[in-house]
Amino acid sequence: MATPDEIIRDEIRALAGYHVPDASGMLKLDAMENPYRLPEDLRGRIADIVAGAEINRYPDAGAARLKARMKAVLGIPAGAEVILGNGSDEIIQMLALATARPGATVLGVEPSFVMFKLIATFCGMRFVGVPLAEGYALDAERMVEAIETHRPPLVLIAYPNNPTGNLFDSAAIERVLNAAPGLVVIDEAYHAFAGRTYMDRIGQWPNLLVMRTLSKSGLAGLRLGFLAGRAEWLRHVDKVRLPYNVSVLTQLVAEEILKHQPLLDEQAAAIKAERTRLHDALARMPGTTPFPSDANFILFRTGAPQRAFDGLKQRGVLIKSLHGSHPALEGCLRVTVGTRDENDRFLEALRESLA
């Protein structure tokens, strides 16, 4: 019998795995979840829908009704095709699986969403992350150079970027779109909190795909992400999708909730208002410097990141420490925007921790 060392791929054995900290009993401001629940009456309607769902049957593999609803309410341009994923993480995996020729590179930036690199590794691809420039800006010059060197079949750009929270300059993104030999995926996971999108520009570049998720807009537990783009690409990506990846319950519940899109918009507006308040409070607090954010979280720097993180945790508040994960994130922590009350609790706990 062989040992795991002989059987499990080297690059997989070397991984630490995606660590999800235990948050039981904590105020959870670490994962960009929406703090608001759905209203009582809608939850009741969802209960009825779930009660009536035929879970003895496989889901509609093509999710036709849900896709039609999404096309109607999510600003997907006419003519664009859509693929659904069990969260957008799964869609990134499909894109990697479909493009993973031996030796192929996924190109991204650093720091950015850590799943890009992890998923590339899972699929046997190399990941190259081009360092962001000053102010966490996209370095178009170095991106184009890296594109010429590595000829990546897949470029992944989070817009706004996680964990930095900013939207990249559109001229820089256009240079990437023009230079890339393959797919450029704009990951708009935080679209609900940002004013800009590439969704309406799908027709403009044949290699542009736009990915979004409902996770950051209040439905993280449901697991539903989508990719929009030209059919000539998506019909191939769709072949590596496992046939029943979006469950019966997810399809039915999402369909119902998307009838109430204004509700999700109102929640996003409340989060954006709180983002401004939280940013101002962090800017005024001695010893903390927040970075601008177009997302539902704020990255901030402090001279005592470990003390801040531990002090918050002791006081029952869980955020994300990025200190030590990348040189550009020295001293940085990331807090998800919560309700007004939650943000006040966070600010108070942070003040005490740094006092």
Ligand SMILES: *Cc1c(COP(=O)(O)O)cnc(C)c1O
């Ligand atoms: C959270 C996040 C995702 C993943 O979202 P799921 O749909 O929940 O899998 C994708 N991209 C970025 C940049 C994110 O921050």
